[in-house]
Amino acid sequence: SQELEQSPQSLIVQEGKNLTINCTSSKTLYGLYWYKQKYGEGLIFLMMLQKGGEEKSHEKITAKLDEKKQQSSLHITASQPSHAGIYLCGADLNPAASGGSNYKLTFGKGTLLTVNP
Amino acid sequence: DAGVTQSPTHLIKTRGQHVTLRCSPISGHKSVSWYQQVLGQGPQFIFQYYEKEERGRGNFPDRFSARQFPNYSSELNVNALLLGDSALYLCASSLALLGHEQYFGPGTRLTVT
Numbered sequence: 599s600q601e602l603e604q605s606p607q608s609l610i611v612q613e614g615k616n617l618t619i620n621c622t623s624s625k626t627l628y629g630l631y632w633y634k635q636k637y638g639e640g641l642i643f644l645m646m647l648q649k650g651g652e653e654k655s656h657e658k659i660t661a662k663l664d665e666k667k668q669q670s671s672l673h674i675t676a677s678q679p680s681h682a683g684i685y686l687c688g689a690d691l692n693p694a695a696s697g698g699s700n701y702k703l704t705f706g707k708g709t710l711l712t713v714n715p
Numbered sequence: 716d717a718g719v720t721q722s723p724t725h726l727i728k729t730r731g732q733h734v735t736l737r738c739s740p741i742s743g744h745k746s747v748s749w750y751q752q753v754l755g756q757g758p759q760f761i762f763q764y765y766e767k768e769e770r771g772r773g774n775f776p777d778r779f780s781a782r783q784f785p786n787y788s789s790e791l792n793v794n795a796l797l798l799g800d801s802a803l804y805l806c807a808s809s810l811a812l813l814g815h816e817q818y819f820g821p822g823t824r825l826t827v828t
Contacts, residue, residue: 602757631817640719640805641758641819686757688817702748702771703807703817705757 601625602689604706611677612714619672619709621687629690630670631703632661634683641686644672677713684708717741719808719820727826728796736791736823740808746770747789748817749781750805758805764789765811793825801827 603622611617621630629648633641645654647663647670654661658675674681688703720739728734740747746765750758763771764783783789787808793800803824809817 633819638803638822638824640721640821641807643816643818646816688757702760702763702773703750703758704760707755707757 600706601691601704602687602706604685604687604709606709607707608710608712610712610714613678614676617674617677617711619685619687619711621670621672621689621706623668623689623691625668625691626693627663627667627670627689627691628693630661630663631688631690632670632672633686633688635686635708636683674711677711679713679715682711682713684710719806719818721804721806721820721823723823724821725824725826727828729828730796730798732796733792733794734796734825736793736804736806736825737788738791738806738808738820739788740806741818744808744810744818745787746809746811746815747783747787748807748809749789749791750807750819751775752803752805752822753801761791796827798827801825 601624605620631646632644635641645661650665650667652663660673663670686708688705722737748763749761752758760773761775762781767783778794781791803822805822806820807817809815
């Protein structure tokens with residue numbers, strides 16, 4: 599099974615509606631990254647969360663890492679067609695205290711968001 | 716400042732051939748990582764380099780190799796190409812090894828026929 603599960607796999611919303619995408623890990627999240635990707639293109643960095651309970655916002659997008667550090671959510675308020683794309687969560691599953699010296703992100707499969715005008 | 720750049724943008728190769736992909740990190744970033752993304756999946760970690768040394772390797776065969784140069788740019792080499800190597804190859808850079816934001820380039824689309 600996947601170490602990082604995203605839900606839903608796809609989402610279609612009407613412009614102006616709010617939506618939430620979830621990212622759940624089977625392991626402790628030592629860093630959680632949200633990216634947006636247009637089909638076949640590179641990943642656009644959205645936000646990085648590291649501390650349990652941390653919440654960050656940028657424009658109409660808010661991301662939160664839960665206290666137990668095994669789940670994160672991405673919330674979009676008043677969605678617009680420009681929000682359409684694939685949202686990917688990437689996680690650092692290596693505890694720094696273990697002396698891990700590489701910086702490998704494990705990704706979910708992504709959530710495809712369609713926003714209808 | 717320029718973001719992460721990758722070249723070429725697209726590439727078509729034949730089975731059995733060799734390919735070299737190139738990446739230039741954001742100025743000041745010393746860590747470069749390579750990921751492979753096949754259609755419908757999230758990126759899979761291939762390598763990380765920091766200060767010109769390999770610091771991490773994912774579950775990829777020895778046909779995949781990489782290196783980092785003194786200016787922190789990097790190359791990913793793949794030998795004896797297979798059809799299954801067709802994918803988007805992404806390069807990411809960050810300031811250091813751990814706990815820093817990781818920025819991705821636009822990717823190189825490799826098609827193996």
